[in-house]
Amino acid sequence: MASVTTAPPAPSARREGSTASRSVNDLAIRVGTVNGSGSQSSNLVLLRALNHMGIPCSGKNIFPSNIEGLPTWFHLRASARGYVAHRQDVSILVCMNEQTAADDIRRVAPGAVVIYRDDFKEDVSGLRDDVRMIAVPFQKLVEEAYPNDGTKSYRETLRKVINMVYVGVVAYVTGIELEAVEHGIRREFPGRKAKAGEVNIRAAQAGFGWAAEHLGSEPFACRVERMDATLGQILVDGNRASALGAVFGGASVMTWYPITPSSSLAEAAEEYFKRTRENGDGRKTFAVVQAEDELAAIGMAVGAGWAGARAITATSGPGISLMTEFVGLAYFAEIPVTIIDVQRMGPSTGLPTRTSQGDILKLHLLGHGDCRHPVLIPGSVKECFELTGEAIDLAQRFQTPVFVATDLDLGMNLWLSEPFPYPTRPLQRGKVLDAVDLQRRGGFGRYRDVDGDGVCYRTLPGTEHPAAAYFTRGTGHNESSGYSERPEDWRRNLDRLTRKLETARAELPRPVIAIEPGAKVGLIAYGSTDPAAIEARDLLRAAGVPVSYCRIRALPAADSVAEFVSKCDRVYVIEQNRDGQLCMLLRATLEGSLDDRLFSITHYNGIPIAAGDIVGPVLDWERNFQEHHIPSAQPSPPDPRGNGEGPVVSTE
Amino acid sequence: MSRAEATVPVHAGDRTFELPLLAFQGSPSTLCKGCGHNSITSALIDACKSLGINPYSTVKLSGIGCSSKTPAYFLNYSHGFNALHGRMPSVATGAALANARLTVVGISGDGDTANIGLGQFKHACRRNLPMVYLVEDNGCYGLTKGQFSATADLGAPLRRASGERNTTAPLDLCLEAIAAGASFVARSFAGDRKQLGTLLRAALAHRGMAFLDIISPCVTFNDFPESHKGWDWAKAHEEPLQELGFVPHFEPIEVEQVEGEATRVRMHDGSWITLRALSHAEHDVTDRASALRLLLESREADEFVTGLLYLDSDRPDFVTEQDLVDRPLALLDDESLRPSREAFEAILAEL
The missing domain is CATH 3.40.50.970 (Thiamin diphosphate (ThDP)-binding fold, Pyr/PP domains)
Structure with a gap:
């Protein structure tokens, strides 16, 4: 494998800008609760309510390996632009767990709203003077909304329902409509759970009502308004x-x-x-x-x-x-x-x-x-x-x-x-011979490359033909699947397997490539990094660093990945692992002298990658390159398509 | 008729057809001359022939070791799979699910089953996987040159100049099988062809886990006079529990019931096993506790008891319990494998 990065070190990532300014449909909420306290329903209700209002949204559960008792967080994001990546700098923090409240409050961005239980043993109100602290009498509100009904499980139910009170408060503060919340609750408590749903609706109403009474017409920084961007979407x-x-x-x-x-x-x-x-x-x-x-x-x-x-x-x-x-x-x-x-x-x-x-x-x-x-x-x-x-x-x-x-x-x-498309392509069965095929062909060699593509024919157990059976083994074998230790048999087989993989490589899902006209810099990412990479591109463009983007969807990588790299001076390979595993693989396997154009940006703390985790390092690297005038390894020829107006998006 | 022209009648459901003898044979053995495994291979070929087992719908699977090489030496017309050390049971499970019509024959050794594969073995027993599971038990590792396996005698000497003694007591695989839930458990000896042949035929007729621990001497590493896994000791000490008979379901049963000693047990497919007690007459093969007690007591007494130890023809097997459609999963068409667009839309509507 190629060695690690040879260019100047990238300084650590920096924070994104403050969220203090007023914004519409650009909201990030962090809810800290105790694992096993039933907060999942409440968080999903918020998500469903945002969805119901037509606002693109996403939710992430940052949870412990535990059934009950340890701290857990839920991150909700609503974004008019459709950004669904993780976001660290939240505009609203809900503290239901005293164990983590102080720490969570210290980390929140200036200007944020902090909603917390008024019955914490320690007073947290003085921890910050640059955020809006709202102490809510959650216990009192939930007991009013759901009086003791004499059932044995009342206390246990109350412990869960209390979470729906913060849904109401958050709804009021952010402008989520109560109707949308009630819709969300009914989705979360369908059928036989409908009765419990009504209890939860009363709890949400209690939170909403309390907020309306005590927070009045106070203008909050982050508001949501109805859109129509989620129609027909599935969650x-x-x-x-x-x-x-x-x-x-x-x-x-x-x-x-x-x-x-x-x-x-x-x-x-x-x-x-x-x-x-x-x-x-x-x-x-x-x-x-x-x-x-x-x-x-x-x-x-x-x-x-x-x-x-x-x-x-x-x-x-x-x-x-x-x-x-x-x-x-x-x-x-x-x-x-x-x-x-x-x-x-x-x-x-x-x-x-x-x-x-x-x-x-x-x-x-x-x-x-x-x-x-x-x-x-x-x-x-x-x-x-x-x-x-x-x-x-x-x-x-x-x-x-x-x-x-x-x-x-x-x-x-x-x-x-968007809803998944019903798959209509016939199921692929591969090269399987039945008794009729065998009769016609007069037999077969299990590992014989008849078609020259490295892919051989096989038969299934149960095939009624004298030539059908073969012996499957991990030992060295010849084309007829007979045991063989002959060096040429072993090598020929391995070479055929290489050929087979090459045949397969051309049939694998293609990378998704978006070329930014005039961009010298590229990003390569894969998997769940995609939403953060998409958001990072917009932020980088705004910061004066337009980037093209290649999302790899299969290994071994397609030829178009090398082509993509060859069009860039520098390509940042974004990964959620420490050592830049894909970057190593690409350096070792991309055709052409491209390995010194690849730079690894990694994120590996267990929390989903955020756009800021990409933008920060890329800007630092780029500044470094400008300041040190480090030329690219091989200057790229001018891109003939470089005069276009916007990004060219293509799926190859 | 010459040997090459000889054919064997094969029973496949309602059909009967002839296959050449060759269909039941295999490649020449590459094991040592005199190896017990070769006797077992011959016995297995004979059992398959006499029952008219359909080689096309039979699969032979194995793990790793000397015993696991033997599937190459029988049933030419059957698909074979020499899998991983100790992992034959899981491969057998998958194959049986993919095609429930297959007759699954698994060949393993004492190292492959009692050491590295004990977990998969016991889980296969627990599931009552429908298969014939043979352990060719010689108490040592052959291919890696004579190390002790988990069935090696306590105090057995290592076949090296150093000659260290085995300080760890052996596992009894029949005990393990019965405790885990296998529904057909027997012990036999490679040198007792008559009993082995009968047990193999009964095992092939059984629907469920049919486990046979067959003492099979390793002439290279474990065949000295006092070895409990050697030819001489085993021949001298074998104590058959029963005189066994097997009557396949397609033959009329004619068992004389006169002497009052013979019992017969009906198998799931209508075949019969007849047993005439030769020793431990108190043992009831349909009683799990009786079988466990017999094994524990005979171990204490240093007896080499062989024969049918336990049989439960009624316990449902794993594949039957899956309640699969008649057609093998491996052969289902697209329509059966991909649910309708309506079903798809209904699921999406809930999301």
Whole structure:
């Protein structure tokens, strides 16, 4: 691998500007609560209310690895421009958890509004004089809204309902309509929960009413107003989207082992399988198995793929490690299997509830000996859906493990999306010979490259023909799958596998490239970094640094990535891992002398990347280049398209 | 008729057809001369032939080790998969789900099952995975040159100049299998072809986890006179529990019930196993506690008890429990695999 950065060091990222100025539909809210206190419903109600008002919005759960008791935060963002990336500098802070209140208050930007419980043991009102502190009698309000009904679970319910009071207060302060809040509550408490919903509506009304009475007509900095930008949009997390992708992508065997943050993917898939894939008498066109560990999960998927099923498994980093040996075998024995990695931080337990892109290089090279695998990298929930189905097809076509690399931010957070398109392309089965084919061909060699594309033909167990059977092995084999230790057999096989990967590379999802006319600087990003990269481009343009953008959607990278880099003097590769794994891979594999144009910008604290995490380092680097007059490695020829008016967006 | 022209009648559901003998045979063995595994391979070929097992719908799977090489030596017309060390059960599980019509034969060794693969083995038993699971048990690692496995005798000497003694007591795989939930558990000996053949035929007829621990001497590393996994000791000490008979479902049963000793057990597919007690007459093969007690007591007594230890023909198997459609998942068409646009729109409308 290429060594690390050779250019001057980039100073640390800086804060974005203050949010003190008045703004409409540019809102970021941080809610600090206690895990297990039922605040999730309240936060989703706020999200649904914003959505209902037609304002683009997003929500991120920054939660602990814990069932109950530890601090947890929820970030909500509303943006007229449609920005959905994480944002650190919030305009409204809600403190329901005394444990973290002081720390949260100290971090908030000047001019922000802080809404907190008036019954904290310590007085926090004096911590800041540059923010608007609002102490709310939450306990009193919730008890009034929901008097003791004598039920045994009253206290427990009250503890949850209190969170809906802050929804009302936030709604008043930001201008979220009470009608939208009530709509959100009814969505969160459908059917049999409707009665609880009414209690929660009263709680939200209590908060709203209290705020109206005590805050009067005070002008607050951040307001929301109705838009019509979310009509027809769906609100979904990436894991659910991937699950739908598996079910409607025709998966037939799903095996898994519980691991955060991928468990909800398998659970959602099972739910959808049961709803849609049982015939009239309840018999199934699928099997879902919760295996005893990830070794067994991948082993079952490999066995199923070998025998002809469309097999898929989902896991996260530590599970990927356990699957390594099987993935290496499936690569070499050429067995179709799809593996979704919902990435998280760290080794072992690490930070299981925090996001990362730290597996990306490992996924590409997983195994032992010479292995390389296609890795599809969704950048949105829609792509979680689409690329999961695509991966299943690619695995069949190329008879190899195919990874889908998502992460916790995409997988477990809710995102607004245009509705997914119903997939209409016939399911891809790859080169499978049945008894009739065998009769016509007079037999086959399992590892013979008949078509010259590196992709051989296979047969499925159960095929009734004397020539159908072959012996699958991890040992060295010849074209007829016979055991072989002959050096030329081994090498020829590996070379064919390289050829197969090259064939596959041309069929993988293309990068999404947006050329900014006249821009000398490029960004490369992938996966859940996309929203932050999009926002960063706008901010950089405003700061006088227009940038082109290439979002990689699959490994190995397409030729157009090298072409993109060749058109830029400098390209910043943005990643959510410490070592710039994709940057290393691109330096090592891009055709042409392009490696010294690549600069790594990394973000790796477990919190989803924000635009500021990109803009700061890019501006610092660029200033550095201007000040030190460091020329680019190879001056680019003038871009003939450089005279255009706006950015040219193309999907290659 | 010459051997090459000989054919074997094969039963595939309602159909019967002839396949050449070659369909049941395999490549020549590359194991050591005299290896117990070769005897087991022959017994397995005979059992498949005599039952008319359909090689086309049979898969042979294995882990890693000497025993795991043997699937190349039988059933030429069956797909084979030499998988990972200790992980054959998971591959078998996947294959059985992908195509529930397959007959799954798994070959493993004592290292492959009792050491590295104990977890997957026990979970396969727990699920009552429908398969025949053979452990060719020689108490040592052959391919890596004679190290102890988890079934090696306590106090056994390492076959090296140093000759260290094994200080760790062995696992009894039959005990483990019964405790975990396997529904057919037997122990046999590579040198007892008659009993082994009967047990293999019964195992192939069983619907559920049919586990056989077959003592199979390693002539290179563990065949000295006092080795409990050696030819001489095993021959001298084998104590068959029963005189076993097997009557496949397609043959009429003619068991004499006169002597009052023989019992017969009906299997799920209508086949019968007949048992005439030779020792431990008190043992009831349908009673799990009886089987566990027998194994524990015979271990204490240093007895080498063989035969059918436990049978439950009624316990539903894992694949049946999945309630799959008749057509194998592997062969489903697009319409069966992709739900309708209406179903899709209904789900999206909830989001």
